Amino acid sequence: MNKKKRFETMLINKGYSSQDFHGSLNPPIFHSSTFTFSGAEQGEKRFAGEEEGFIYSRLGNPTVRVLEERMAALEKGEAALAFGSGMAAVSAVLFHFVYSGCHILCSRGVYGCTFGLLDLLHKKFGVTHTFSPMQTAEEIEVAIHDLTCCIYIETPINPTMELIDIRLVTDVAKKYGIPVVVDNTFCSPYLQNPLELGADYVIHSATKYISGHGDVIAGIVVGKNKEDMQKIRMTTQKDIGGIIAPFDAWLLLRGLKTLHVRMDRHVENTRELANYLKSHPFIEDIIYPGNPNSPY
Ligand SMILES: Cc1ncc(COP(=O)(O)O)c(C=O)c1O
Secondary structure, eight states, rough: OOHHHHHHHHHHHOOGGGGTTOOOSSOOOOOOOOOOOSHHHHHHHHTTTTSSSSBBTTTOOOOHHHHHHHHHHHHTTTTTEEESHHHHHHHHHHHOOTTOEEEEEEOOOHHHHHHHHHHHHHHOOOOOOEEEESSSHHHHTTHHHHHHHHEESSSSSSSTTOOOOHHHHHHHOOOOOOOEEETTTTHHHHHHHHGGTTSSSEEETTTTTTTOOSOOOEEEEEESSSHHHHHIIIIIIHOOOOOOOOOHHHHHHHHHHHHHHHHHHHHHHHHHHHHHTTTTTTTTOOOOOTTTTTOO
């Protein structure tokens, strides 16, 4: 099976076996806050992490787990976590790294509420941030210092459509041992896989293309390292608590099934619209990376 077909098949079935659930084509929605144990001994083992299994839906839920496994495979990571919003995902990752007085290096633009969170971290905890165009290795290196705890980029940037070469950033970051987080909301895993380009974490506002139907607010983090993602699950996800509801996870699983078809159409429509607007008398400039005059 070629790569594209494998991706399209994973959109439909990865992480779920219907035979485990009476042949049900779609995963059941497990609306349960709590899970029972066969006895106190099993409960003790699960709480101690010595036995696989669900305990309480803030720590994991079977419907949500299908979504997490599917997203991890689509983004070519080892594990994923689902959140109640894109901003809950951004917060869980940033809180995983920051310590009082540290520094975050960011792409020149970031989504407005990510900017709001950076500002809050600065005002409340003295966490500084620098914005960089990151178009050359020098531009990245000059902004890194001893207290830089992570590099956070969005590409394409919302809403300026500037692009950053992810491989360029991750090559520099590796020299300094700094983790790289990429907000991949705009491309979706169909068009771009930052982990394959050396990034450590990928974030999605799943509210957008992952859902595709405008009916859910949600976020996803995919990481390249399973143990590290387990740490996020058991700290900034569990203790801050920005989890997704099982029904919303189910809506995302339904949306994902058509991701490839929708993204092809979005790309085609955007190209046509940009072409049409080029000759429109009221339009001064078109910011579109596919435009032949675009610096990207
Ligand atoms: C690039 C990007 N990242 C993060 C977010 C935040 O996601 P949410 O609105 O799902 O919390 C958005 C929302 O528009 C976004 O466009």
